[in-house]
Amino acid sequence: ECLFFFDPVRFGLHGMEHRCWVLAAFWLATVSSHRMLLQTDVSTLSPVTTACANQLSGDLTVSSGGALNADTSCSYQTEAWNIRGTTYTFTVNAVMDGTVTIDSGGYLIFSNVASPNPLSITGALNWNGNVEVHVTSVAALSSSNVLLQWFEPFPSICPAIGTFSSAVYGCTGCALVIEPSNPLTACYLVMTYASASPSSPSPSASPSS
Numbered sequence: 001e002c003l004f005f006f007d008p009v010r011f012g013l014h015g016m017e018h019r020c021w022v023l024a025a026f027w028l029a030t031v032s033s034h035r036m037l038l039q040t041d042v043s044t045l046s047p048v049t050t051a052c053a054n055q056l057s058g059d060l061t062v063s064s065g066g067a068l069n070a071d072t073s074c075s076y077q078t079e080a081w082n083i084r085g086t087t088y089t090f091t092v093n094a095v096m097d098g099t100v101t102i103d104s105g106g107y108l109i110f111s112n113v114a115s116p117n118p119l120s121i122t123g124a125l126n127w128n129g130n131v132e133v134h135v136t137s138v139a140a141l142s143s144s145n146v147l148l149q150w151f152e153p154f155p156s157i158c159p160a161i162g163t164f165s166s167a168v169y170g171c172t173g174c175a176l177v178i179e180p181s182n183p184l185t186a187c188y189l190v191m192t193y194a195s196a197s198p199s200s201p202s203p204s205a206s207p208s209s
Contacts (some may be wrong), residue, residue, distance in 0.1 A: 064105025135170030
């Protein structure tokens with residue numbers, strides 16, 4: 001009785017309109033929620049800059065509809081990072097030399113996340129768009145998985161995770177946090193996984209002497 005494409009009040013069908021509009025609103029909300037739960041298909045974005053076993057020089061701006069895709073299964077080089085006063089050696093997936101800006105409607109995507117190799121940005125990171133983490137294997141995750149390092153201009157302060165749009169797909173027990181270096185010069189995007197056994201800040205990390 002709700003399958004009409006006209007105004008029921010106009011045609012004298014009083015009593016039906018409220019129930020039908022409620023059902024229609026519920027259906028639209030359900031469809032929208034399902035769409036929100038789907039991770040973004042990188043192939044539908046353009047242009048896409050891929051960070052995988054490479055070094056990209058110069059500032060990068062990701063405009064609306066585009067993406068910086070950090071493939072965390074790639075390996076490029078090792079770097080020593082200070083996280084809360086402890087230095088760890090990481091195998092990074094790629095290096096971005098310069099400032100990275102994610103415009104509104106743009107995406108920073110961490111793909112193929114299992115035992116992730118993080119992305120290294122040698123400059124600042126301007127958060128204005130979306131951040132997505134695409135987990136492919138929770139079994140390979142640590143309790144704390146570093147995904148990204150970037151540097152903040154002096155005086156430094158790391159942003160709160162709630163200041164930008166972020167989502168983790170493929171891991172219901174995962175959450176994103178931001179950790180600082182000590183002293184504070186760099187910031188780290190870290191994905192925690194409550195069900196994993198405690199370990200170093202990433203399966204690929206090892207404490208430096």
